[in-house]
Amino acid sequence: MQRAPFPRPVSPTISVLLFLLLPLGPAWRVVTQRCPQACLCDNSRGRVACQHHNLTEVPDAIPELTQRLDLQGNMLKAIPPAAFQDLPHLTHLDLRHCGLELVAEGAFRGLGRLLLLNLASNRLRALPQEALGGLGSLRRLELEGNLLEELRPGAFEALGALVTLNLAHNALVYLPAMVFQGLVRTRWLQLSHNALSVLAPEALAGLPALRRLSLHHNELQALPGAALSQARGLARLELGHNPLTYVGEEDELVLPTLRELRLDHGALQALGPRAFAHCPRLHTLDLRANQLDTLPPLQGPGRLGSLRLQGNPLWCGCQARPLLQWLVRARVRSDGTCQGPRRLRGEALDTLRPSDLRCPGDGVEEGEEEELAAARPRAPPSTPQDEEGAAWPCPRACLCAAATRHSSCERRGLQAVPRGFPNDTQLLDLRQNHFASLPPAAFPGLGRLVSLHLQHCSIRELEAGALAGLGSLIYLYLSDNQLSSLSTAALEGAPRLGYLYLERNLFARVPGAALHALPSLFSLHLQDNSVGRLAPGDLAGGRALRWLYLSGNRIVHVSPGALDPVLELEKLHLDRNQLREVPTRALEGLPALSELRLAGNPLKALRDGAFRPVGHSLQQLFLNSSDLEQISAGAFSGLGPRLHSLHLQRNQLKTLPALSGLGQLQLIDLGGNPFRCDCQLLPLHRWLTGLNLEAGATCATPPSARGQKVKAAAAAFGACPGWATRKAKRTLAHRWDARIPVKVGKERGRL
Numbered sequence: 176m177q178r179a180p181f182p183r184p185v186s187p188t189i190s191v192l193l194f195l196l197l198p199l200g201p202a203w204r205v206v207t208q209r210c211p212q213a214c215l216c217d218n219s220r221g222r223v224a225c226q227h228h229n230l231t232e233v234p235d236a237i238p239e240l241t242q243r244l245d246l247q248g249n250m251l252k253a254i255p256p257a258a259f260q261d262l263p264h265l266t267h268l269d270l271r272h273c274g275l276e277l278v279a280e281g282a283f284r285g286l287g288r289l290l291l292l293n294l295a296s297n298r299l300r301a302l303p304q305e306a307l308g309g310l311g312s313l314r315r316l317e318l319e320g321n322l323l324e325e326l327r328p329g330a331f332e333a334l335g336a337l338v339t340l341n342l343a344h345n346a347l348v349y350l351p352a353m354v355f356q357g358l359v360r361t362r363w364l365q366l367s368h369n370a371l372s373v374l375a376p377e378a379l380a381g382l383p384a385l386r387r388l389s390l391h392h393n394e395l396q397a398l399p400g401a402a403l404s405q406a407r408g409l410a411r412l413e414l415g416h417n418p419l420t421y422v423g424e425e426d427e428l429v430l431p432t433l434r435e436l437r438l439d440h441g442a443l444q445a446l447g448p449r450a451f452a453h454c455p456r457l458h459t460l461d462l463r464a465n466q467l468d469t470l471p472p473l474q475g476p477g478r479l480g481s482l483r484l485q486g487n488p489l490w491c492g493c494q495a496r497p498l499l500q501w502l503v504r505a506r507v508r509s510d511g512t513c514q515g516p517r518r519l520r521g522e523a524l525d526t527l528r529p530s531d532l533r534c535p536g537d538g539v540e541e542g543e544e545e546e547l548a549a550a551r552p553r554a555p556p557s558t559p560q561d562e563e564g565a566a567w568p569c570p571r572a573c574l575c576a577a578a579t580r581h582s583s584c585e586r587r588g589l590q591a592v593p594r595g596f597p598n599d600t601q602l603l604d605l606r607q608n609h610f611a612s613l614p615p616a617a618f619p620g621l622g623r624l625v626s627l628h629l630q631h632c633s634i635r636e637l638e639a640g641a642l643a644g645l646g647s648l649i650y651l652y653l654s655d656n657q658l659s660s661l662s663t664a665a666l667e668g669a670p671r672l673g674y675l676y677l678e679r680n681l682f683a684r685v686p687g688a689a690l691h692a693l694p695s696l697f698s699l700h701l702q703d704n705s706v707g708r709l710a711p712g713d714l715a716g717g718r719a720l721r722w723l724y725l726s727g728n729r730i731v732h733v734s735p736g737a738l739d740p741v742l743e744l745e746k747l748h749l750d751r752n753q754l755r756e757v758p759t760r761a762l763e764g765l766p767a768l769s770e771l772r773l774a775g776n777p778l779k780a781l782r783d784g785a786f787r788p789v790g791h792s793l794q795q796l797f798l799n800s801s802d803l804e805q806i807s808a809g810a811f812s813g814l815g816p817r818l819h820s821l822h823l824q825r826n827q828l829k830t831l832p833a834l835s836g837l838g839q840l841q842l843i844d845l846g847g848n849p850f851r852c853d854c855q856l857l858p859l860h861r862w863l864t865g866l867n868l869e870a871g872a873t874c875a876t877p878p879s880a881r882g883q884k885v886k887a888a889a890a891a892f893g894a895c896p897g898w899a900t901r902k903a904k905r906t907l908a909h910r911w912d913a914r915i916p917v918k919v920g921k922e923r924g925r926l
């Protein structure tokens with residue numbers, strides 16, 4: 176059955192094109208071959224493309240010899256059994272963005288030659304046991320960006336040729352034992368950006384060829400050394416952005432061929448001297464952005480060449496002497512800087528001599544010890560005991576999966592939170608019920624819970640202590656409820672909470688008082704509420720906050736000082752609010768801010784130095800759709816060293832100064848502005864000509880230049896004074912600027 180919405184305007188065109196390009200014989204055959212409506216068929220190369228056509232099923236009449244089939248951007252929802260059995264020659268199948276919720280057992284049966292299967296960006300929550308059966312030649316499987324919460328052991332059993340498996344950006348909390356069994360050729364396994372807090376000891380068994388494992392951006396609180404050591408051949412292990420607080424020899428990391436280990440952006444407060452004693456080939460160890468004030472000389476990794484320590488509060492007192500001596504002796508390159516004592520603050524550790532590192536008694540000023548004590552981070556909250564326990568039975572209205580430790584009572588019309596979940600539940604899904612209010616201790620016996628889903632539950636109130644006992648909770652989803660405030664004690668009992676989702680509620684202020692109970696809060700989502708302003712004190716409780724999302728509120732003002740407590744903030748989203756100016760003074764005190772979104776505010780103009788307080792750290796700046804008519808020459812001064820994307824599209828800019836300081840830009844969007852291409856715009860024209868980027872700036876006036884690219888409109892600028900005399904210089908500048916993106920690319924490749 177054909178459901179394609181359009182007639183076939185395209186195939187004849189393509190046929191004519193092919194007719195012109197190919198010798199007569201094959202072209203004739205192309206014209207006579209079948210091709211489904213809504214698709215483009217290049218039969219000579221075995222390619223069929225049917226993307227973005229709202230197809231609800233796989234079209235029939237696809238030529239049998241097709242090798243590459245592109246169905247991305249349709250509305251298939253489900254892949255039924257044997258959906259492609261008439262296409263035995265397929266090697267590449269693209270099913271991205273198809274709204275897939277289900278892949279039936281045997282869906283890909285008959286695709287014994289398939290090499291690449293792309294299922295990314297769909298809505299898959301689970302993979303049935305036999306969903307991937309029959310794909311014996313598959314080399315690469317993309318499942319990134321789905322909603323997978325659980326993987327069943329055996330799910331990948333049939334994929335004996337698979338080299339790369341990408342499961343990044345899903346919702347995995349737990350990896351059961353033997354889950355990857357059968358993947359005997361897999362070299363790279365991507366599990367980043369999930370919610371993994373536990374790996375079963377045998378979770379990585381059966382991966383003899385694994386060389387690279389990406390586990391960054393998960394919720395590991397302890398190094399799962401035993402599990403990792405199953406992947407004996409690992410050369411590269413990425414564990415950054417996990418809340419690890421300590422690594423020592425007792426974590427039993429035994430990886431004889433490991434060369435590169437990333438443990439950056441964690442919460443490490445200490446490291447045992449023999450933590451990597453069984454990784455003899457370790458060459459690069461990345462410990463950036465942790466909480467280490469010192470580090471013992473590391474025993475074992477005798478080939479260590481690079482130790483990255485930037486972003487740790489290193490204390491350069493006498494305690495650091497052994498570290499420094501070891502770095503020199505072992506010829507390890509290191510990039511840490513001293514946080515204290517005051518006289519050495521900001522010094523690079525490896526430029527110091529051991530004699531610079533002194534303690535009280537060695538003749539230094541009084542008070543350094545107190546300084547040190549004050550600088551030390553708080554002790555981590557204690558870890559819950561790791562007991563093995565049998566699961567309780569499951570509440571009647573719910574489903575509890577013992578293997579994955581997920582319990583779900585989604586959309587059951589519940590009026591109160593049920594009791595009696597297994598006490599080892601890690602993910603509890605209570606979406607779309609009707610709770611109105613959550614009473615104290617609403618979740619008893621769930622000390623292992625990591626992720627709690629309460630979206631769309633008509634919740635108006637969290638009573639004090641509602642979360643009592645949730646000592647392992649990291650994720651709390653309260654989006655799409657009717658909360659307008661949270662009392663001081665509303666969030667007590669969940670001290671590890673890192674991610675709090677409060678979008679689309681009724682907040683008129685940031686619930687600052689309640690945040691005091693959350694010393695580890697990393698990310699706060701308050702989009703699409705009714706917050707009207709940010710005042711001093713609103714964020715006093717959010718000291719650990721790195722990402723703050725306030726898009727789509729009614730903010731008219733951000734007071735100076737309002738953001739001072741959130742010293743480590745990296746992302747600030749203030750887009751779609753009512754700001755009439757850049758809150759420059761409030762940005763002071765945000766030394767780590769890298770992404771600032773101000774799009775969709777009625778800004779009108781940018782003043783000189785508007786971003787100077789964050790000039791050194793800012794990497795991405797969004798000022799699109801902000802009614803900007805005017806940008807003063809010094810508006811971006813101070814910005815530059817790091818800025819790599821700048822969004823100025825869809826404003827009212829008729830003119831714009833050259834943006835000379837911004838040599839590291841990789842993306843600049845100037846589209847949708849009514850530029851007036853006269854001599855006033857000459858500096859911008861010159862700057863764009865020297866830039867090896869597509870900026871999308873187009874002339875709106877004068878009529879003779881309308882529609883031309885500012886960069887290319889030489890005729891509009893040819894008569895300007897200074898045009899000819901500086902042409903030679905421009906050629907030079909062009910060559911220089913053109914080199915920059917190449918340099919950037921290399922740098923990124925290395926990291």
Ligand SMILES: *[C@@H]1O[C@H](CO)[C@@H](O)[C@H](O)[C@H]1NC(C)=O
Pocket residue numbers: 180227228229
């Ligand atoms: C697909 O559906 C959307 C929304 O119904 C519509 O806007 C779009 O034009 C459709 N695309 C095609 C190719 O039919």
Ligand SMILES: *[C@@H]1O[C@H](CO)[C@@H](O)[C@H](O)[C@H]1NC(C)=O
Pocket residue numbers: 562563564565566567598599
């Ligand atoms: C879970 O419950 C079982 C029995 O009901 C018990 O033996 C076990 O200790 C409990 N575990 C935890 C962590 O409370």
Ligand SMILES: *[C@@H]1O[C@H](CO)[C@@H](O)[C@H](O)[C@H]1NC(C)=O
Pocket residue numbers: 750751774775797799800822
């Ligand atoms: C600004 O531009 C970004 C990137 O193109 C886009 O994602 C965002 O929606 C835009 N914001 C507004 C308010 O238009």
